[in-house]
Amino acid sequence: MEEPLLELKNVTKEYTIGGGLGLTERKTIRAVDKVSFTILGKKPTIVALVGQSGSGKTTIARIILGLLEPTSGEVLYKGKDTRLWLKKDKKTYRHNVQVIFQDPYGIYNPFYRVDRVLFKAVKKFGLASSSEEAHKMVIESMRAMGLRPEDLLGRYPHQISGGERQRLMLVRILLMKPKLVVADEPVSMIDVSLRSIFLNNLQDLKERIEMSCLYITHDLNIAHYVADEIIVLCHGRIVEIGDAKSIVKDPLHPYSQNLVNAIPIPDPTKRWKDAAQIKEVTFEELRAEQGCMYSHKCPHVMPMCKKEVPPLTELGSGRKAACFLYPR
Amino acid sequence: MRKTDRILQVEDLRVYYKSIFGDVRSVDGVSFSVGSNEVFGIAGESGCGKSTLVEGILRVIMPPGYIKSGKIMFKEKDLLSLEEEEMRRLRWTELSYIPQGSMSSLNPVLKIEEQMVDAVTSHMSTPKEEASNMAISSLKEVGLPLEVAGMYPHELSGGMKQRVIIATAILLKPSLIVADEPVTALDVVVQKGILQSIANLRDIYGITVIFVAHDLAAHAQIVDRLTVMYAGKIAEIGSVYDIFGDPLHPYSKLLVAAIPSIEKEAVQGIPGLAPSPLDWPPGCRFHPRCPYAIPVCPHDEPPLKEMSPGRYAACHLLG
Numbered sequence: 286m287e288e289p290l291l292e293l294k295n296v297t298k299e300y301t302i303g304g305g306l307g308l309t310e311r312k313t314i315r316a317v318d319k320v321s322f323t324i325l326g327k328k329p330t331i332v333a334l335v336g337q338s339g340s341g342k343t344t345i346a347r348i349i350l351g352l353l354e355p356t357s358g359e360v361l362y363k364g365k366d367t368r369l370w371l372k373k374d375k376k377t378y379r380h381n382v383q384v385i386f387q388d389p390y391g392i393y394n395p396f397y398r399v400d401r402v403l404f405k406a407v408k409k410f411g412l413a414s415s416s417e418e419a420h421k422m423v424i425e426s427m428r429a430m431g432l433r434p435e436d437l438l439g440r441y442p443h444q445i446s447g448g449e450r451q452r453l454m455l456v457r458i459l460l461m462k463p464k465l466v467v468a469d470e471p472v473s474m475i476d477v478s479l480r481s482i483f484l485n486n487l488q489d490l491k492e493r494i495e496m497s498c499l500y501i502t503h504d505l506n507i508a509h510y511v512a513d514e515i516i517v518l519c520h521g522r523i524v525e526i527g528d529a530k531s532i533v534k535d536p537l538h539p540y541s542q543n544l545v546n547a548i549p550i551p552d553p554t555k556r557w558k559d560a561a562q563i564k565e566v567t568f569e570e571l572r573a574e575q576g577c578m579y580s581h582k583c584p585h586v587m588p589m590c591k592k593e594v595p596p597l598t599e600l601g602s603g604r605k606a607a608c609f610l611y612p613r
Numbered sequence: 614m615r616k617t618d619r620i621l622q623v624e625d626l627r628v629y630y631k632s633i634f635g636d637v638r639s640v641d642g643v644s645f646s647v648g649s650n651e652v653f654g655i656a657g658e659s660g661c662g663k664s665t666l667v668e669g670i671l672r673v674i675m676p677p678g679y680i681k682s683g684k685i686m687f688k689e690k691d692l693l694s695l696e697e698e699e700m701r702r703l704r705w706t707e708l709s710y711i712p713q714g715s716m717s718s719l720n721p722v723l724k725i726e727e728q729m730v731d732a733v734t735s736h737m738s739t740p741k742e743e744a745s746n747m748a749i750s751s752l753k754e755v756g757l758p759l760e761v762a763g764m765y766p767h768e769l770s771g772g773m774k775q776r777v778i779i780a781t782a783i784l785l786k787p788s789l790i791v792a793d794e795p796v797t798a799l800d801v802v803v804q805k806g807i808l809q810s811i812a813n814l815r816d817i818y819g820i821t822v823i824f825v826a827h828d829l830a831a832h833a834q835i836v837d838r839l840t841v842m843y844a845g846k847i848a849e850i851g852s853v854y855d856i857f858g859d860p861l862h863p864y865s866k867l868l869v870a871a872i873p874s875i876e877k878e879a880v881q882g883i884p885g886l887a888p889s890p891l892d893w894p895p896g897c898r899f900h901p902r903c904p905y906a907i908p909v910c911p912h913d914e915p916p917l918k919e920m921s922p923g924r925y926a927a928c929h930l931l932g
Contacts (some may be wrong), residue, residue: 337800376823431884446886476658477827480884481871503800510873510880533875547805549830551872553853556834557805 288364290326290497291349291465295319297357298344317341317348318521319358321597324499326464329491331498333508333529333545336518342501345518346469349499350384362465380410383463389450393442399453400438406457418569426459429493430486449480455486459494466498472507484511505548509533514603517541520578524598527604537606540579577608585610619686620649620789620821621670628662630817633870636681637890639665641845643683643792644917645925649788652815652822654836654853656829658887663825664713667791670823676845688788703805705736709782711792718775719766725752725763729781736785751780754818755810772803779810783818790814791823796831801833806836829872833857838923841865844888844898847917850925861926864899898928905930 297319304311320341324332336342349360351371358365362382370378386392393399403423406412427434430452437445437453450482451471458466468487472480488511491498501506508515508529515532517525517540517581525538536542546557577583580590589609597607628640636904639663647653655663668674670685670694685692687708692700704710712718720728729748733739739747755776766774775795782790792811796804809902812835814820825834832839832853841849841864849862860866867883875881886903888894894901900910909929917927 337802449886476887477829478658478868478871478883478887480882481873481880482884484873484880485882505801506873506875509875510877544801547801548806548875549808549828549834550876551833551857551869551874552876553832553833553857555876559811583711 287327288361289323289339290363291324292361293320293322293349294359294361294363295321296345296348296355296360298341298348298353299356315523316344317355317499320345320518320521320523321358322516322523322526324465324497326497329495331488331491331500332514332516333502333512334516334518335502335505335508337503337544339520340518341521342503342518343469344521346384346467346499346501349467350382350598351378375470376410380461381464383458383461383466384466385451385454385458385466385471387473389447389454390442392454393450395442397441398438399440399442399445399450402453403457403460406461407533410461412460422460423456426456426484427453429459430490431482432454432456446479447475447501448483451475451483452486455483455490456498459490462494463496466496467501468498469501470503471500473502473504480507487511505533505544506551517544522578522594523605523607525572525604525606526597526608528602530611535602537600537611538579538608539583539585539610548592618648619646619684619687622646622684622686622887623670624684624686626666626669626685627681628665628674629679629681630665631677631679632891634891638893639678639890640669640770641893643842643845643847645840645847645850647821647823648838649821650819651837652812652824652835654839655823655825656745656827656832656839657842657844659827660887660890662890663827663842664793666842667710667793667823667825671704671708672793673710673712673903674775702736705732705782705787706785707787707789709785709790711778711782711790711795713793715778716771719774719777721766724763724765725769725777729762729777729784732781732784747784748780751784752777754783755780756806756838770803771799772806775799775807776810779807779814783814783820786818787820789821789823791825794827794917795824796826796828804831811835829868830874841868844893845890846898847925847927848899849926850917851926855924861897861920861924861931862928863903863905863930866905879894897927907911 296317298317300314300316302312302314303309324330334342348355351367362370371485376545404419407419413422432452500512512529516523519540525541533545536545559587576591576593577595580586587609595607595609597605598611599605600611624644626640626643630637630639643666657663669680699835726745726748730741730744733744733747749759752761757776796807808831811822814822824830829901836853839853843864848864856865857869871880871882883902896911896913897915900906915927915929917925919925920931
C-alpha cells in the first residue's frame with residue numbers, strides 16, 4: 286500500500302500559561318487534542334480545516350510545518366516523521382511542503398523588491414540552470430497565474446495590493462511544485478473583489494501541479510467554495526470530517542450545525558430565520574471540562590456526553606463524526 | 614422617501630487629507646440621505662472612503678484630515694455650522710458612534726459600569742445612581758448578564774466587549790447610531806449574535822443605524838438600503854434586495870458576483886487594482902477595471918442619477 290501524503294496521528298499540543306512571578310496559577314491548556322487525519326494525496330485534494338478562533342487551527346498548521354513541536358503524537362509526511370525530515374533532509378521537506386501565511390503585509394521585506402521571493406526560491410532550490418532561464422520561468426509562472434510581470438517585477442511591496450502579494454505566493458508555489466501546501470487564512474486580509482481571484486487561482490494550481498492543500502479558515506462560505514473535504518475542529522478536537530458539499534448541506538455534529546447556521550448568506554432573501562431574537566449571552570465555560578467539548582451548549586446533550594469523549598466514528602462514504610447521536 | 618422622513622441628509626460632502634503630495638481626496642462629493650428607522654449600509658473595498666465618510670459626518674475626522682466642503686443636515690440642524698460645544702452635546706444623546714476596533718479601546722482599569730456611567734454623566738446632569746440603573750438596563754437590552762457591569766474588560770470575550778460598546782452607544786437613546794465595521798475580527802458564531810443585536814436596535818428601539826462593513830454577506834443579512842462606494846464616490850444606492858437581485862452599476866454587479874457563498878458554484882473576482890486616492894483615474898473612476906467601459910468613460914465623470922424612486926447609480930451606460 287502506498288503511504289499517504291500527510292498523516293497526523295494523535296497529535297496533541299499543550300501550552301502552559303500563568304505562573305509568572307508565582308502570582309498566578311500555572312495552567313496547562315490543551316490547544317490540540319489527539320487530532321488524527323490523513324490527506325491521501327493520490328489525487329490532488331484541498332482539505333479545509335474549519336473552526337472558530339481558538340480551536341487550534343493555526344497550531345496544527347505550525348506543527349505540520351515543523352515550526353512547533355507537538356507535545357505528543359506524530360506527523361508523518363510520506364510515512365516519515367516531519368521531525369526526522371527536518372533533521373535529515375530539510376531541503377526536500379521545505380521544497381515539498383510549502384506555506385501561505387495569513388498576513389500578506391508581514392512576509393515581505395519592505396526594503397527588497399517583491400520578485401526576490403521568487404528568484405530566491407529558484408536559486409535556493411536550483412530550479413533553473415541560468416539566470417536567463419530563471420527569469421523566463423518567473424515570467425511564465427506569473428502569466429500562468431494571471432499576473433502581469435511588467436507591472437510587478439521590480440516593484441516594492443508597498444506598491445502592490447494585498448491580493449497581488451498573496452498571488453505572488455501562488456506563483457512561488459507554481460515554481461516550486463510542492464506536493465503539499467498549508468494555507469493559513471490566506472484571503473482574510475485581502476479585499477473582497479480580489480478574494481475569488483485568489484481562490485480560483487489556487488484551484489487551478491491544484492490541478493496544474495497536482496498538489497494537495499490544507500486550507501485553514503473560519504469562513505464556511507470559503508471552505509465550501511474552495512475545498513473538496515472539510516474537517517471541523519471544536520476546541521482542539523475533530524468533531525466531523527466529510528466531503529465539503531455534504532458537510533455544509535447536512536452537518537451531522539451539533540457543533541457543525543451551529544457553525545453552518547451562523548453562515549451569513551450574501552443574499553437578502555435568505556436571511557437568518559431567527560434574526561430578530563436576542564439571546565442572552567452567558568458566562569458558561571468556553572468548553573466543557575469533561576466529555577464532549579460541546580456538551581455544555583449542545584441541544585441534544587445526553588448524560589454520557591458529559592462523562593465520555595465521543596470517538597470519531599466512521600459513518601460511511603468518507604463521513605466521520607464524533608457524537609454519541611451517531612450512528613443512529 | 615418624504616422629506617420629513619429623512620433623519621440625515623448629506624450633500625456633496627468632500628473630506629480630504631492634507632499631504633505633501635497635495636490633497637488626498639478620500640471622500641470626493643458624496644450625497645445621500647438616510648430615512649428614520651432604517652438600517653443604512655455602506656459597502657466598498659478598503660480605501661474607498663467608508664470610514665472617512667462617517668468620520669466626516671460625525672465631525673470626528675482628525676488632522677491631517679479635514680472637511681473640504683459639503684452640507685450635512687441632521688434633523689433640521691446643519692452639523693457643519695455647529696459650534697464644537699453644540700456638536701459635543703449632540704454626540705451620544707442624539708448621535709452615537711461605534712468606531713472600528715472600539716471593543717479594544719475600553720479602559721482596562723475601569724469597571725464596565727463606571728465607564729458607562731461616565732458616558733452618561735458627561736452628557737447629562739443625571740445623578741450617579743440613576744446613571745448606574747441606565748447602564749444596567751442597557752446591558753440587559755443587548756443580552757449581557759448583569760455581572761458584566763462589575764467586571765473589567767479583560768474578563769470579557771471579544772463578542773461581549775462588542776456588546777458592551779453597543780450598550781454604551783444606546784445608553785442615552787440616540788436617534789442615530791453609526792457602526793463602523795462592528796463585526797470584523799469576530800468569528801462567525803459571535804458575529805451572528807452581534808449582527809442580530811444591531812438589527813434589533815432598529816426593530817425594538819426605533820434607532821436609525823448606519824452600518825459600515827466591507828463584508829457584503831453581513832449587509833445582506835441586516836440592512837434595508839445599501840450604498841456601494843468606489844474610489845471616494847457613490848457608485849450605487851438602492852434597497853438591499855435591488856442591489857443583490859438586480860445591481861445596476863457594473864461595479865456592484867461584479868462585487869455581488871465576487872462573493873463566495875455556499876449557494877454559488879463559481880465566483881469571479883474583479884480584475885485590476887483599486888485606485889489610489891492621491892491619483893484617482895479621470896472620468897469614471899471605475900473605468901480602468903470595468904469590462905463594459907465605452908469611449909466616454911475615461912473622459913466624463915458620470916453623475917449619480919435617480920434611476921427609479923430611491924434608486925441611484927452613477928454610470929454612463931444607464932440612460
